[in-house]
Amino acid sequence: MTDASPNKTHSKTIGYLLWIFGFTGAHRFYFGKPITGTIWFFTGGLLLIGWVIDLFLIPGMDKKADQKYTSGPIDYSVAWALQTFLGVFGVHRFYMGKWLTGLLWLATGGLFLIGYVVDYCTLNGQIDEINRRARGLPAA
Structure with missing residues (x-):
């Protein structure tokens, strides 16, 4: 598949841009790997070795x-x-149509940053659920 494919959900270009800050695990979170993203975050990309391999x-x-x-x-x-x-302000939640939690994030600074961090680990799943419903597909 190329980046222009209609079934394309993620972008290698965005992945590589996030890789620049990969020692924080950003690219791993983006590609749906929250456990290794967390490990990268706390170890500096496995002491930069894993970051280079990535x-x-x-x-x-x-x-x-x-x-x-x-x-x-x-x-x-x-x-x-x-x-x-802009996640601390709930903008991503407004974009996904989650207006109530978007307002909650806006009023509480991403639910006191805890919700912001949780969304880093769960955002792909949240989007997948919305997209499945929109296409009439069963839950994963």
Whole structure:
């Protein structure tokens, strides 16, 4: 699949941009790997060794994310950009149509940052659920 494929959910380009900050695990969270993303965050990308290796693993992570997650009206890359830069204000939740929790995030600073962190681990699943419902597919 190329980045222009209609079934494409994630972007290698975004993955590589996030890889620049990969010692924080950002690219791993984006590709739906919250456990290793957390490990990368607390170990500096496995002391930068895993970070360098990931440079070559991103195409495979992208392919697996495309197979695992459902495309639909909510764009994963847009939601992740909103989560990363404006998530504490709930902007990503407004984008996904979650107005009540968006307002809660806005009023409480991402539910006192705890919700912001939880969303980093669960955002792909949230988007997948919305996209599955929009396409009339059963829950994963």
